Amino acid sequence: xxxxxxxxxxxxxxxxxxxxxxxxxxxxxxxxxxxxxxxxxxxxxxxxxxxxxxxxxxxxxxxxxxxxxxxxxxxxxxxxxxxxxxxxxxxxxxxxxxxxxxxxxxxxxxxxxxxxxxxxxxxxxxxxxxxxxxxxxxxxxxxxxxxxxxxxxxxxxxxxxxxxxxxxxxxxxxxxxxxxxxxxxxxxxxxxxxxxxxxxxxxxxxxxxxxxxxxxxxxxxxxxxxxxxxxxxxxxxxxxxxxxxxxxxx
Amino acid sequence: xxxxxxxxxxxxxxxxxxxxxxxxxxxxxxxxxxxxxxxxxxxxxxxxxxxxxxxxxxxxxxxxxxxxxxxxxxxxxxxxxxx
Numbered sequence: 001x002x003x004x005x006x007x008x009x010x011x012x013x014x015x016x017x018x019x020x021x022x023x024x025x026x027x028x029x030x031x032x033x034x035x036x037x038x039x040x041x042x043x044x045x046x047x048x049x050x051x052x053x054x055x056x057x058x059x060x061x062x063x064x065x066x067x068x069x070x071x072x073x074x075x076x077x078x079x080x081x082x083x084x085x086x087x088x089x090x091x092x093x094x095x096x097x098x099x100x101x102x103x104x105x106x107x108x109x110x111x112x113x114x115x116x117x118x119x120x121x122x123x124x125x126x127x128x129x130x131x132x133x134x135x136x137x138x139x140x141x142x143x144x145x146x147x148x149x150x151x152x153x154x155x156x157x158x159x160x161x162x163x164x165x166x167x168x169x170x171x172x173x174x175x176x177x178x179x180x181x182x183x184x185x186x187x188x189x190x191x192x193x194x195x196x197x198x199x200x201x202x203x204x205x206x207x208x209x210x211x212x213x214x215x216x217x218x219x220x221x222x223x224x225x226x227x228x229x230x231x232x233x234x235x236x237x238x239x240x241x242x243x244x245x246x247x248x249x250x
Numbered sequence: 251x252x253x254x255x256x257x258x259x260x261x262x263x264x265x266x267x268x269x270x271x272x273x274x275x276x277x278x279x280x281x282x283x284x285x286x287x288x289x290x291x292x293x294x295x296x297x298x299x300x301x302x303x304x305x306x307x308x309x310x311x312x313x314x315x316x317x318x319x320x321x322x323x324x325x326x327x328x329x330x331x332x333x
Contacts, residue, residue, distance in 0.1 A: 080316065080319065084316070114321070117321075122321040124265070124266075124267070124322060125268060126267065127265065129267050129268065129271055167267070170321075171321075195267075
């Protein structure tokens with residue numbers, strides 16, 4: 001790789017607080033992006049812990065990433081079968097507990113979180129019916145969550161979007177609630193790539209510990225590989241949760 | 251063996267992109283009488299033995315929890331079909 005590309009940071013000596021953080025990455029049958037997600041966790045300075053869907057031990061992790069892919073082949077509905085995995089029961093309980101375990105669902109992970117009713121709404125097929133893969137500009141609408149606190153409010157970021165069932169749908173009442181409570185986390189800038197209501201790309205729960213979005217921050221964490229071969233806009237998801245954990249543990 | 255048939259449809263207010271594509275294909279084949287198409291899912295749950303009230307209740311519960319997502323879909327029919 002060219003040496004002209006700047007390093008995004010020196011992670012060889014993470015700070016003591018951050019180096020202790022353990023972030024779980026769940027693998028289901030058909031998950032594709034678990035390794036990239038684990039890599040993003042490590043790039044941010046934390047330890048990635050592999051969690052198998054059929055296990056029931058959360059291994060004392062401080063946060064969980066549910067990565068993208070096609071768990072159970074998207075059979076029935078995207079995320080519909082994964083949602084009932086033993087590990088998901090543990091994650092739902094931990095996310096709703098007083099400890100409010102931070103949970104990030106990316107793409108299929110977002111679909112699983114809506115099927116599990118940790119997040120409102122659902123995803124249906126893209127309005128144009130095609131699989132889509134592109135560098136996508138998003139606006140950070142809520143920078144108060146566990147996974148977005150490192151962004152500026154209103155900041156525009158570019159990360160990868162790749163899906164077929166990405167059209168976010170939600171009923172009128174819930175949409176009004178989401179808007180009133182500032183729970184739309186991300187929206188698409190410019191062309192709406194899948195017909196999502198109000199161009200919603202991601203949402204958060206009331207407490208701000210659970211965030212889901214269709215685009216993939218874990219594919220934009222390292223110079224040379226992200227959008228336009230430069231983009232590292234996704235790394236802030238993973239550093240944000242560490243900031244959140246450090247703050248919460250004091 | 252008797253089967254319990256469960257029919258699931260997207261809620262009326264949810265856009266059905268697949269149904270729309272099918273509606274677009276029909277006139278190209280000369281089927282001009284259809285204003286709109288909505289596509290649903292049919293499940294057949296086979297029962298070994300008699301379909302008791304308890305088994306039917308289980309099927310209804312399965313229809314509401316796993317077979318459909320109440321956020322976007324309605325269970326429009328649950329019925330027993332004997333062979």
